[in-house]
Amino acid sequence: MIYLDYQATTPLAPEARDAMLQWLDGPDGTAFGNPHSPHRMGRMAAAAVDLARERVAALFPPNGQVIFTSGATEAINLAMRGCPGKGAISVSAIEHAAVLDTAHAIGKAHELNVAKDGQCNVKQDIPSNTKLVCVMQVNNEIGVIQPTVEFHRKAKEAGALYLCDAVQAYGKMPLAGADMIAVSAHKIHGPKGIGALWVRNGIELEPQQTGGGQEANLRSGTLSPALCAGFGAAAMVAKERMEDDAAHVEALWHRARELFADWELNGSAEARWHGNLNIRRKGLDVARLMSDCRDVMFSAGSACASGSGRPSHVLQAIGLGAKKAKSSIRLGFGRYTSMEQLELAAEKLINAASQQG
Template sequence: MKSPIYLDNQATTPLAPEVFDAMVPWLKDHFGNPHSAHKLGRQTAAIIDVAREQLAVLLPEQGNVIFTGSATEAINLGFGAIYQQLKRGRNEIIVLETEHAAVRDTAKSYAKIGFEVAFVPVDSNGIVSLEALKSLASSKTALIAAMLVNNEIGVIQPVEAIAELAHLHGALMLCDAVQGYGRVAIPDNVDMIAISGHKIYGPKGIGALWTRAGLELPTLIHGGGQEKGVRSGTLSPALCVGFGKAAELCNSNLTKDMAHIEKLSDYARELFGDWLVNGAIDRRYPGNLNLRKNGLDVGRLMSDVRDVAFSAGSACASGSGRPSHVLTALRLEPAEVRSSIRLGFGRYTTMDEIEQAANMINSAAKAQLL
């Protein structure tokens, strides 16, 4: 059976062939526990250190890479840094309104134990208001969390300026760089960065948290203290190797990948010329194109266009059917939110696939709106 044209690279990316090849030996032959002292253990521990270094190349200097089971876990781990801030009398958390649920819901969980949580609005382009952020930040602020590249609309936030503001008030800055890592430069003045393997053509089931040197984190998973003393459990050498190889490929292909993505995006914008773009036009990652055509029923559209894998712009990640909090934050009307789709282009997307997908989506939309 023919696979659908894949245009959902914000949800996940296909595994790079080079990553698969790099992982196989560590699934089959090199099965040692990386935390064992014998030769097999030392071999796997060494390859994990190599992977850690491969990830670090695309991250700021003077920091530590902690492997986790996902970026969501990395974000939860990073939030724990606020306990040290609490000892300094800081109990406020500031989060952008358009953050991923991993950040929003983690922040809300701290509200249940006495932290004050404020959500900062964005403008109609999806960019945070720095003035609004300045009005909220204070000597009580423990942490400011901001996503580098938004997963729904692709806009790039002024993370460097946000980190500067956080530090001005003595707060920490946590950056969800899941959609930006390996694609967009990460400012070096942040304190923590969460990344994910399967968003950069690597394996699922692994993420990482980068922390600035000297930053203290409480233990997230108790046990043997294997990963930097904060996350217990045996690491998977294969997953670490795959993540590291994916990062290496992103680094070596950075210019080539971006040129390809920009070409795909420009062509898609041309083919979807009568659709409206959600989010900023100039300050966005071009591999994410969030579009709307007023009056469209996107649920019906997705049913009619089953040979293209793309995302509805109106449902949150949980699949609850509630309107997207990101598109709602842009001040779109509910009907406009429900008429939005997200197209995600990647390293393996072709121009021919863009053309075929556009023909199918536009034809189905036209038939629906007649």
């Protein structure tokens, strides 16, 4: 099989796997301590969590704290539901469902429109009653990099806080300035089941679950040293390899653009993370293409929306009608994708698409 769905999840890095194994069994079978216990085994586990936190924090801006969560969805919910004040929440029209659905559930949501190139329109105003602005750094479906600097400034001018979903940016590029940033380990070759919310110093959120208050009294629950260690190792490797990974992705991007030259690109080609190729072909039956190319792992949209039968809200937000949206596919590649794999996958996809007429 050829895996081209890096926006959905990424292969586990061997360094992350090794770090996790140390805390799943350990050399003497004693690496199962609760990191919140005061005895020796607990302190050993706590030390592993502290080291992981340092490694994860190294990819964030300074002057903030890292709160471990079960993933980016929990981090986003903590930020949005725990945000103080009674004002409205302004969200871009192309946010992940974790942001959009949470905003609508809270109520008083205001939607920020998006240009045809996939960037949130910086000319629009933030309503004066806004308490929180949510604009992601890199869109998960089309890979377009958002004007986060401008929206952070607009949020400040409106007296609001700014939350950035940086799931697709973390470990790949410097993170944008924000008041809160949500990330997920499994998008940077770490384990599933763990993410983090970075909170700027001085911001006080309301806890959304009660209990032991293990994470700075903001998030209760016993942490998994194994998941934390895996996340920390993945973050450390991502920091060390950021330039090399970006260069590899850039080479894959240019080759993919050559191979799919006859397909239409969705979203900007320039203001984009080039590990995301979202393209369309007139009249393409994506379900049939997936059936015909079962050994190529790719997406018809974001993984969270796949199978819903609904056109992508992101593609609709940039002006594509239902037919064009439903004739689009997303190819995601990264660190462990070889040029040979990309070329073979492209051959299979293009041949299968041509058989549709």
